[in-house]
Amino acid sequence: MNEKIAVVLPCYRSKAHVLDVISRIGPEVFLIIAIDDACPDGTGAHIKALCTDPRVEVARNDMNLGVGGAVIRGYRIALERHADIVVKIDSDGQMDPALLPQIVHPISERLADYTKGNRFFNIEDVRGMPGMRVFGNAGLSFLTKLSTGYWNVFDPTNGYTAIHRTALGMLPLDKLDHRFFFESDMLFRLYIASAVVVDVPMRAVYADEQSHLLVRSVVGPFFVKNVRNFLKRLLYRYFLRDMNIGSLELLVGGVLLLFGFVFGVTEWVSAAAAEVTASAGTVMLAGLPILVGVQLILGFFAFDIMAVPRIPLQVILGAGRRNPA
Numbered sequence: 001m002n003e004k005i006a007v008v009l010p011c012y013r014s015k016a017h018v019l020d021v022i023s024r025i026g027p028e029v030f031l032i033i034a035i036d037d038a039c040p041d042g043t044g045a046h047i048k049a050l051c052t053d054p055r056v057e058v059a060r061n062d063m064n065l066g067v068g069g070a071v072i073r074g075y076r077i078a079l080e081r082h083a084d085i086v087v088k089i090d091s092d093g094q095m096d097p098a099l100l101p102q103i104v105h106p107i108s109e110r111l112a113d114y115t116k117g118n119r120f121f122n123i124e125d126v127r128g129m130p131g132m133r134v135f136g137n138a139g140l141s142f143l144t145k146l147s148t149g150y151w152n153v154f155d156p157t158n159g160y161t162a163i164h165r166t167a168l169g170m171l172p173l174d175k176l177d178h179r180f181f182f183e184s185d186m187l188f189r190l191y192i193a194s195a196v197v198v199d200v201p202m203r204a205v206y207a208d209e210q211s212h213l214l215v216r217s218v219v220g221p222f223f224v225k226n227v228r229n230f231l232k233r234l235l236y237r238y239f240l241r242d243m244n245i246g247s248l249e250l251l252v253g254g255v256l257l258l259f260g261f262v263f264g265v266t267e268w269v270s271a272a273a274a275e276v277t278a279s280a281g282t283v284m285l286a287g288l289p290i291l292v293g294v295q296l297i298l299g300f301f302a303f304d305i306m307a308v309p310r311i312p313l314q315v316i317l318g319a320g321r322r323n324p325a
Contacts, residue, residue, distance in 0.1 A: 003108055006031040006083035007100070008074030009091040010067050011043040017093035018043055022053055024097040025089075029055065033077050034091070036060040037070040043091070067159070068182030072173050079168065087162040095160045099202050103162045106198045113167035113195035113312045116153065116183070117160035121201035140222065147226040148187040149233055151305045153199050156184050160202060164312070166319040167195040181225050188229040192236055196312040237307075246303035253296030260289035 007029050011018055018034070025032060032055045036044025044060045059073060071088050078086040085104050089095045095117070106112040120137060137155060144156035161183070170193040177185040190197060238247040264286030271278045313319075 003084035003104075004031075004082060005029045005085045005087060005100075005104060006033060006078040006081060007097075008071055008078060008086060008088045009034045010037055010070035010074065010088070011035060011047075011091045012037045012039050012064070012067070012070070013041055013043070014091040014093075015039070015041040015043045015046050018047060018091040019051060021089065021091050021093055021095075021097060022047070022051055022056060025055075026097065026100060028101065029087075031078065031081055031083060032056045033074045034058045035070040035074045037066070038062065038064040066179040066182070068176055068180075068185070069178035071182065072176060072178070075163075075168055075173060079165065084165050085162055086165070086168060088159060090159055096203070099160070099200075100162075102202070103160060103200050106200070107162055107164050107314075110312055110315055111196070112164075112198040113314060114163045114186075114190050114197045115161065115200050116155070116197065117158045117202035118153075118155045118199040119158060119202060120155050121199070122203070143223070143226045144184050144187065147228075147230040147233065148184065149191040149237065149304065150187055150197050150308060152308055153187070153197055155199070156187060158202075159183055161186075164314050164319065166314040166317055167193060170195070170313065177225070181222060184222070184226065185229070188233065191233065191309070194309045194313065196309050244303075246300050246307065249296045249300035249303065253293045253300060256289040256293030256296065258293075260286050260293060264290070 005028055007025055009018065009021065009032065011034055014021075022032060022034075032053065034044060034047050034056060036042075036047075036058060038061050044058045047056065047058050057077070059077065061070065061073065065073070074088070075086055085107050087100055087103060089097060089100070099117070103115050103117065106115050137157075141154045141156055145151045145153070148156075157180070167190060171186075171189050176182060176189060187197065234250065238244070238250060267278055267282050267286060271282075
C-alpha cells in the first residue's frame with residue numbers, strides 16, 4: 001500500500017483495552033489519533049503515560065461529544081496530517097486491528113470510497129448471536145437501506161470503517177450526527193455525495209467490555225432520524241439534483257395511491273351513511289388507481305436499488321495513488 005493510512009480511536013471508558021488495541025495496529029499505519037471524549041477514566045492521560053508508540057497522537061475533548069463527535073474531530077486531524085485513508089477502530093477491543101488491511105483494500109484498489117465491516121456475513125457467526133440481535137439488526141438494516149439508498153450494505157451500525165480523503169473532504173462534518181446515529185448518518189451523507197460503499201466481512205470480538213448503547217433509548221430516535229433522511233434523500237436525489245424515470249414513478253404513483261385511498265374512504269363513508277352499497281364503478285375508480293400506484297412505487301424501488309453509486313469519487317475526481325516514497 002502506498003497510501004498514508006491514519007487510524008482514529010474514539011476513547012470513552014476504554015482504559016482497560018486501549019493500549020492493547022494500539023499495540024496490535026500494524027506498521028502500514030503512519031498515524032494513530034486517540035480522541036479522549038472527556039472520558040471520566042482519563043483514557044487519554046493513560047495513553048500518554050504508558051504508550052511509547054511514536055505514531056500516537058492524543059487529543060482530548062473538553063466535553064463529551066459522543067462517538068460521532070469524537071470521530072469527527074479525529075477526521076479533521078487526519079485531514080490536516082494529509083492522510084489518504086482514515087480508519088475508525090473502537091478502542092474497547094471489539095474490533096481486531098489485524099483486519100485493517102482487509103478494510104482498506106477496496107479503497108486502496110480504487111473500488112470504493114468508504115468501507116465498513118459486516119458481522120453478519122458469515123452464517124456460522126450469525127448462528128452464535130442472540131436471536132433478538134439478529135432480528136433487530138435485520139430491521140435496522142432495512143430501515144437504513146431505505147433512508148440511505150445503499151441497498152447493497154448490511155450491519156449499518158458497525159463502526160469498523162475506512163474512508164478515502166476525497167469522500168471525507170466532501171462530507172459536511174458539522175452536520176453529521178454526534179451520537180449513536182453517526183454511522184447511519186454517515187451513509188446518508190455519503191449517498192448524497194455519490195460515494196461508493198462496500199461491505200467487508202468481519203468477526204466481532206466480545207469480551208468484558210461494556211456497551212454504552214441503551215437499545216430502548218435509541219429505537220425511537222433511530223426511527224425518526226431514518227424517516228427524516230429518507231424524505232431528504234428523495235427530495236435531493238429525485239427532484240433537486242435530477243429528474244428521471246424514478247422521479248416520475250414516485251410522483252405519479254404517490255398521487256394515484258393518495259387519490260385512490262382518499263376517494264375510496266370518502267365513498268365508503270358516504271355509502272355507509274346512506275346505508276347503500278357502493279357501485280362496481282365506484283369500487284373500480286378507487287381500486288384501480290391504488291393498484292397502478294402500487295406498481296409504480298414498486299417500479300421506483302427497483303430503479304432506486306439499481307441507482308446505488310458504482311464509480312468511486314476518487315476515480316471520478318482523479319485522486320490518484322501516491323508514489324512510493
